[in-house]
Amino acid sequence: MSENAESYDPSRYERPSVTVDVVIFTLQDRELHVLMVQRKHWPYEGRWALPGGFINMDESLEQAARRELEEETGVRDIYLEQLYTFGEPGRDPRTRVISIAYIALVSADKQTLRVSDESTDVRWFAISQLPGPLAFDHDTILAAALDRLRSKLEYTTLAFQLLPEVFSILELKHIYEQILGEKLDKGNFYRKIKDAKVLEDTGIRREGRGRPTSLYRFRRNRGDEQFVFRWREARVDDAEG
Amino acid sequence: MSENAESYDPSRYERPSVTVDVVIFTLQDRELHVLMVQRKHWPYEGRWALPGGFINMDESLEQAARRELEEETGVRDIYLEQLYTFGEPGRDPRTRVISIAYIALVSADKQTLRVSDESTDVRWFAISQLPGPLAFDHDTILAAALDRLRSKLEYTTLAFQLLPEVFSILELKHIYEQILGEKLDKGNFYRKIKDAKVLEDTGIRREGRGRPTSLYRFRRNRGDEQFVFRWREARVDDAEG
DNA sequence: CCTTTTAGTGTTAAATATACAATAAGTATA
């Protein structure tokens, strides 16, 4: 019994390594992208992998994820949520590694602040153009992250995290389409988003060729609680609940 | 970068301990119960805690959870799902312990097979009558488990896992009413449950005063995948989506 | 035969979702 072990002597137990891996999503060129790093050494030399790293003994799991995120993108204070913990014995050929996977959403305006430059081996990839099979079980992790993203999109305001501070309704609709992978009806979308009252008109307009776009801001609750705005009523389960 | 570390030398890193904790639910006397073990030693001597234990180097996380579950209840082959991973640095005063929490559902008939008998310190508690503050952060873990359970009940077949092997449709309806806290329409319930095709007629009847009750069995998928039977289409939130 | 209980079917109203059409409003540019 875990913490209930009668006589506990840390040195008596062989311990796995523990890491965090972060699936960092952003919207670039109107398409959903994921951050990947290219491996230089065995195993999986040359393959692309999710950014991640060992947890320090004195930081929480989420802090570790935020640290990794910042190291790779220079971004702070963004949406982060724990996805799932992957720990199959054979997933890393070197030793037993248990990885707690996190999902991060980087908004379009913050994403350009990226400082990461361990050279050319860090890149954003469109999810429709992922580079071959990924290292380790990262294909599985990424698939799980996408699943989660899609299912949460339908009944939370998660999508707003990918947008800049200020955005138009059609931009929001575009995000929904990107992630859900289907076209949505313009009229119905306007109706629904307005009825939900999650938007705050900034009064600002962005002018262009046609009628100027009204720009909105996501109306946050106090704290960082998520608004409950459901795009669809129905949703189909996903493995992690 | 986790598995991406350039030069990886296991011995160079200080490692946390990794455990699994299992929140084992069952239905007893028409009420939801949780299995707890009482601690005999420091820390949290005398406090109740969730069963759990260290993972072995050659078993998967789920295998570890199943092993712990069997050690405590003697039960095998039941519903198990990963809940969340808890890893705050201070959650165990002895050392850094990261715990992957699982939810297990034990059906009413299997629950009596419990073999566990490390004496009096293993007990089922009604969730309405939990014993004081639990050890470690187990109050938090339990609360998270309850949240997840309640929200998944409405759009999955989770409820079946709490029923005995063989049951009647009206018994199933009763469980739904208990958990949702409202009366359901008999006719609509029959229709919905039949249309979902998640039941298998056992052919057995239970006779009594009126027309005999047909007894059914939950039709499992191969593997341990959950059937997707939604009592309601809509549902709000749970943390892990 | 009458009662009791399970096990359904039928029917309808209301609410939601979906698809598609139409149009107004404001700006740029030819």
Add this chain to the structure above:
DNA sequence: TATACTTATTGTATATTTAACACTAAAAGG
């Protein structure tokens, strides 16, 4: 000034889902 382009919004018809309630049938016991 005309028209083209884009955002923004309303209208409507159809389909699907949910919900409530009434009704029938089956099987057994007394």
